[in-house]
Amino acid sequence: MTAKPDTNSLTTFVLAGGCFWCLDAAYRVLRGVVHVVSGYTGGHVDNPSYDLVCTDTTDHAEAVSITFDPSMIPTQVILDVFFTIHDPTQLNKQGKDEGRQYRSAMFYADDEQRQLFESAKKGAAEIWGEGIVTEIGPLEKFWDAEDYHQDFFTKNPERGSCVTVIAPKVQKVRQQYLPYIQPL
Numbered sequence: 001m002t003a004k005p006d007t008n009s010l011t012t013f014v015l016a017g018g019c020f021w022c023l024d025a026a027y028r029v030l031r032g033v034v035h036v037v038s039g040y041t042g043g044h045v046d047n048p049s050y051d052l053v054c055t056d057t058t059d060h061a062e063a064v065s066i067t068f069d070p071s072m073i074p075t076q077v078i079l080d081v082f083f084t085i086h087d088p089t090q091l092n093k094q095g096k097d098e099g100r101q102y103r104s105a106m107f108y109a110d111d112e113q114r115q116l117f118e119s120a121k122k123g124a125a126e127i128w129g130e131g132i133v134t135e136i137g138p139l140e141k142f143w144d145a146e147d148y149h150q151d152f153f154t155k156n157p158e159r160g161s162c163v164t165v166i167a168p169k170v171q172k173v174r175q176q177y178l179p180y181i182q183p184l
Contacts, residue, residue, distance in 0.1 A: 010034065011070055013078060014041055014107040014139050016061035017086030018094025023064040025153035025166050026085045026173045031182045032072030037065040038145040038152070041107055042135075047143055056099040063107065065142055073180050079120035082106075084176060085169045088124060089131040095165065104132075107139035114138075 017023055020038040027036045040048050043060030053060045068078055086094055088104045106121070108114040117136045125132055148155075153166045174181055 009069060009071060010067050011075065012065055012067045012109070013113070014063050014065050014109075014142055015082050016042070016063035016103060016105040016107070017082060017088070018062070018102045018104075019097050019161075019165075020062040020064050020145065020149065021152040021161070022085060022094075022166050022169050023066075023082075024149075024151065025170050026081060027064060027066050027078075028151065028154070029170060029173060029182055030068070030073055030077075030081070030177065030180050032070075032180065033066060033068045033078075035065075035067040036151075037142075038149045039063055039065060040101075040143045040145060041139060041141065042105060042137065046141075050146055050149065053101050054099070056101065059100055060143075061103050061105050062101050062145075063105070063142070075116065076120070077177060077180055079116065080123075081173055081177060083120065083124040083127070085173060087128075088121075088134045089128055091133045104134040106134060106136045107142075108136065109139050 024036050024038050027033050040053050040060040041063050043058040045058040048058050048060050052058055092100050092103045094102050106117040108117055121132060121134050153162050156162050
């Protein structure tokens with residue numbers, strides 16, 4: 001049985017790296033991650049819907065809010081996973097998904113997070129090269145996505161995109177971050 005996290009020590013990051021289904025699924029397998037919510041942020045429309053965000057007129061990104069206990073999983077692992085499961089050199093797209101909603105972005109809640117994100121981006125350049133386009137900006141408002149987007153991979157394991165896109169990313173996280181994987 002895993003220990004319950006101390007809610008006073010929890011940290012929340014809001015990250016965008018393509019379709020939020022991939023990020024959501026990858027972070028849910030990590031020990032110490034206590035809450036993952038898919039949603040929208042970074043745009044100029046209040047309470048956007050998925051259909052509206054897909055019009056590419058809101059400037060919102062599909063993002064996830066990841067709440068974790070840094071005493072159970074290091075902050076750096078959360079950030080390393082982010083740069084592992086998406087290609088931060090692709091501008092406003094990931095694979096076949098294209099548009100600003102699929103951009104690579106990190107939304108900070110305070111100056112400490114901004115500094116962490118900038119450092120992680122510099123570290124990722126050692127792997128990806130100097131072409132990283134990940135945006136770093138302030139978190140203004142995070143809007144939860146519709147219920148059917150939450151934990152999408154678990155609810156739809158046989159769907160084509162889950163089998164061909166999400167499952168390989170989750171497997172990559174399981175292999176590369178084995179010490180931090182939750183028991184099945």
